[in-house]
Amino acid sequence: MLRLYFKIFKTGMLTEKLPKAKPAHEADQAVEQIGHALKTVVDRRFRGSLAIRQVDAGSCNGCELEIHALNNVYYDIERFGVHFVASPRHADVLMVTGPVSRHMEAALRHTYEATADPKWVVAVGDCGVCGGEFGVSYASCGAVGNVIPVDLTIPGCPPTPQALLQGLLSLCGRS
């Protein structure tokens, strides 16, 4: 047990300051712009605290790995008051990865309906934003926006934790 505490002590604090958002390319700029418009609203309605329900609506699981990384010690997303919740009933935000498979279409709609208003939908990853490598087919509805209304998009294949953070922070108004 002493070893365990020693290791914790030795590891220390690793959580990093978020670098200033740099709208280097267009994708970043788009996030910035939409995020800025949402910022004022979210500040007022959510008082700076955001509960997210993540929904994998057909992703390859790559985006999920990076969303998971938001919880690791380096990014520690909870310090910004952002946390992932187990039920859409508890959520302010649905963070949806795609493409939306047709077999998940109804489940995604139900999840959306189950989330209390006011709510926001963030489409994550190239597939969620525009269909990506999978596009629209007999099995895929493509972008999340083809199934439910989307408020913010975070592109990338997959988006890095930093890109996710910047997108989300602009949403909850802490950046």
Add this chain to the structure above:
Amino acid sequence: MTTRGIDGFGLLCEKFESQGVATRLYHPDQIPPARLLEINPAGWGKAAETAQLQQWRWCGVWAEDLEAGLTVNACLEHQGIYLILRTHLPDGQNSLPSQAPHYWAADRPERNIQDMFGIRFEDHPDPKRWVRHQAWPEDVYPLRRDFPVAGRQTEPTPPDSTYPFLKAHGASVYEIPVGPVHAGIIEPGHFRFQAIGETVLHLEERLGYVHKGVEKIAEGRDPSSLARLAGRVSGDTTVGHAWAACLAMERAAGIEAPPRAAFLRGILAERERVINHLWDLGALCNDVGFAFGYYQFGRLRELWVRENQACFGHRLLMDRIVPGGVACDLTPDTAKRMRQAIVALRKELDELITILDGNSSLEDRFLGAGFLSPELASALGAVGFVGRASGQSFDVRKDVPYPPYQQLKVRVPMEDQGDVSSRFWVRHKELRACLRLLEQMLDGMPAGELVAPWLIPDADSEGFAAVEGWRGEILCFVRFGTDNTIGRYWPRDPSVINWPALEKLTLGNIVPDFPVCNKSVNASYSGHDL
């Protein structure tokens, strides 16, 4: 017929003959490294029965809708020899004897073919639909040639509420439906538990929610585009699937990646294994409420993921493997960085494992949970760490080596206790073995080209590949059409084989232990559903 040795393969051919299974053996160069044997449709079931008695492992089945008609292929493995059985269905016939009565593993893949191609398997023990929910009707088959990629359904897809789950009856039996949307950051799937009190009586998996039509949208792509798609069959196995697809395409085209590219592919694949095993070790700790392990392993994983970005330009190593070779290189500087990271990780593991090993609450939850006996693992054909934690030693890198592993000393660690604890420790041992492999590859890195020039394969050229992904054996079959386009792409993720193992090993456990049992198998939904 070519000459036959007296190895397992020769023996099987003799048995086929004595059982009256009409066969035609193709030249070994037809689809290397696998042997190809054509079988009369009537002998399809008998062939499986015979192979099962000879202890061949069943690996997968795929169909093709060719101009000549419907063709079905099954892949078997024994003592490091892959055998592909092939049968052509005569015009107008769309049924075939099932192999599922002889191999459990064939159950769902055959139902998948039934949904996608409309081939019915006679004597199948449980012929209900599998991958089909409500996105297309029962009498329509997406992988038939006359089916348009866009499909024909324009209305929103209704939920699939009529799937016939097995029901348990009796006093105090109750049912727990879970999913498809799970209470975490996980892929979607449905689990139906029948329980008494806290004990699981029966578990039925219902998958197919993330079916994205991978096989259909692969048709008509060029090789680079297929490599990109393969890298997204299962996001955590991007290197594994891209490697398998490229290897199969290269074999079809008759080219070979340069030695330096093979070594780089090996490094990418072992790095993928390291980051996923680190993540799983942490996640297993998390599922029994041991936050310390979760955060420590998560920290180490993030460090390695960042190394990926620094050395190869992508955190998860997507799109680094391309047809003919690789799209990245190693400089002396990055090689040095990598060596230092390996030494550092070993030291961290030494510290962490001592702490974990001495933690009785962890042992309490891991030991004995989710038991999969070696006999059951063998009967299911379990692969990867799930198999190796239950005494199944098969590892493609060692048993059917491909470059660069032919030149390396591959150590395959084993456990035989078959519980969550075994699957935890076998991952840890594999992690250590990975680090050694990485060092071997850094030491022996040959100089030279990174990509071999591409040769456009003849129409109908076929290629088969097996590589050891971090979850286990990945298979891939590719057939080219005309003009360098893909005619058929069939990837088989190890999860297809390992998902049924989860159903079995959960039985008798308490419901609250299901998350850790599930994580200990960690099968891919996306890789399974395609």
